[in-house]
Amino acid sequence: MTDGTDSNGTEAEAVGGKIRFYRFSNRLRPKTGVPPGATARISPEALQKAQVAIDDMAEDYPDWAIGHVDLLAERHKRLVFSPESRPEHYKEIHRIAHDMKGQGGTFGYPLVSTIAEALYRLTATNAKYTDAEVEIVKAHIDSIRIVLQTREKDPESVTGKRVQRALEAVIRKLR
Amino acid sequence: MADYNFRSFRILVVDDSASIRQLVHSTLDIIGVGHVEVAAHGGEAVEMIKKSAKPLSNRLMQPGGSSFDIIMTNMDMPTVDGMMLLRWIRRHEESPDRFLPVIMVSSYADPAKVRDARDAGMTEFVAKPFTISSICSRLISAIERPRQFVQTSGYFGPDRRRRDLPYDGDNRRFLADDSPEVEIISD
Numbered sequence: 001m002t003d004g005t006d007s008n009g010t011e012a013e014a015v016g017g018k019i020r021f022y023r024f025s026n027r028l029r030p031k032t033g034v035p036p037g038a039t040a041r042i043s044p045e046a047l048q049k050a051q052v053a054i055d056d057m058a059e060d061y062p063d064w065a066i067g068h069v070d071l072l073a074e075r076h077k078r079l080v081f082s083p084e085s086r087p088e089h090y091k092e093i094h095r096i097a098h099d100m101k102g103q104g105g106t107f108g109y110p111l112v113s114t115i116a117e118a119l120y121r122l123t124a125t126n127a128k129y130t131d132a133e134v135e136i137v138k139a140h141i142d143s144i145r146i147v148l149q150t151r152e153k154d155p156e157s158v159t160g161k162r163v164q165r166a167l168e169a170v171i172r173k174l175r
Numbered sequence: 176m177a178d179y180n181f182r183s184f185r186i187l188v189v190d191d192s193a194s195i196r197q198l199v200h201s202t203l204d205i206i207g208v209g210h211v212e213v214a215a216h217g218g219e220a221v222e223m224i225k226k227s228a229k230p231l232s233n234r235l236m237q238p239g240g241s242s243f244d245i246i247m248t249n250m251d252m253p254t255v256d257g258m259m260l261l262r263w264i265r266r267h268e269e270s271p272d273r274f275l276p277v278i279m280v281s282s283y284a285d286p287a288k289v290r291d292a293r294d295a296g297m298t299e300f301v302a303k304p305f306t307i308s309s310i311c312s313r314l315i316s317a318i319e320r321p322r323q324f325v326q327t328s329g330y331f332g333p334d335r336r337r338r339d340l341p342y343d344g345d346n347r348r349f350l351a352d353d354s355p356e357v358e359i360i361s362d
Contacts, residue, residue: 019350021334022274022324023361024238029318031244033180042206042311043178050205050307057198064194098251099192102282105304106198113304117282 054107061107062148065100069148072096072119072141079134086129093137094123100144111147111155115140115167132174139170179315185210185227189220189248189260190280199247199280202310212243217255220248221263228271236360238274245317247310250281250292257281258295265296265331273331274324276317280305296332298322 034040075089075096082089097120104112119140127133143163146152152159186208190196196213203211214220227241246264250257261277264270279292282303289300298321299313322333350357 018356018358020324020326020358020360021352022236022326023359024274024324025362026318026321027239028184028244028276028321031181031183032318034177038177040177040179042315046178046206047307047311050202053201053205054198054307057194057201061194095253098282102303103192103194106195106306107304110304 058107058109061103061109062151065103065107065109065112065148066145068096068100069141069145072144076134076138076141079137083129083131086134087127090123090127090129094120097123097140108153109147111152111160111163112144114155115143115147115163118167119144135174136171139167143167179207179318181207182209184208184244185212185242186245186247187212187214187220187223187243189214189217189246189252189257191216191249191252195249195280199310202307206311216252217248217257217260217263220246220260221255224264224271224275225269236273237362238272240272241275243272243275245276245278245314247278247280250279250288258292261292261295261297276321278313278317293335294330296330298333 029036032040072093075093078089079086097116100116101113101120104110104114104116119137122133122136122140143166146163147160150159152163154160155164181203186203188196188199188203188211190199190213193215196215200211200213212223214223224241224243224246227243229240229242246260248257248260257279261279264275264277265273276298277296278299278301279297280301280303281288281292284302292300298317301309301313322337324332325334352359
């Protein structure tokens, strides 16, 4: 048994042809105040309170998420007016779509996540940067805007389905 | 059943999205985590982790060198992303605690991305969109079920084999604790 001291912590020096297993005692569990061997949980009241906090944030989500949609729309304009710099603007749209993909579902808007994910994939490295594709990008941005403006949380609702069908129709027409 | 008390925990939340930072911060706050700090990207997190170093001169290969207990980081961020941050924590000589539990949060839930993060030494993975329960369950897993760390020429991080599952083909799991190639380090 050694104390594991490593003079500079570099990978090459540390191994020297050996495989090391580091087995240290659990430092974190004793900090929770739960006696050894006892089972524990996070207080249900705290979990409930945390859920309420998320719900409150979700209430405001459409208002500030529209700011992201405005940024997407701004980038789309540049795609139209500066075709030579489409890769650069695609990259930014791709990044914002990724962010929205993660936020939508978390704040109770799964349809935002679904459309943002489609936009994220559309603007990935295998994008074609054609005029038709730029139109499809716009259709995605418009769809997200509608979902947020109508505060539509349910993908299976009349509005939810209408938005999805309209987007699919644009994609079919332009591809 | 007892309730966990996280009052003495210090957790760093790293996310480029202000709303997600706020959300995770609030959640951790409400479940009683005593000290929650936030960083907007990996570079800021590296500086904060460096400053969190405890005076443990020349004892880099020991856990507990940072006053942070857990790092919860988004995977995809501009400039220094979660993967770079994870690699820095696990491999860099200036990292005060190469054993820090790192919970990776990402909307890249595809298996290849999860594998990349696992191979870089992550402790737990939370897919976005996340829920209160997915955050809390990974937090508890990091606290209750820490794995041994493995160091080979190509990997340093928590044991990637969580379970001893059956497999097809030849047995390539030759090493035992008493094998000459194996060194066990413990406290």
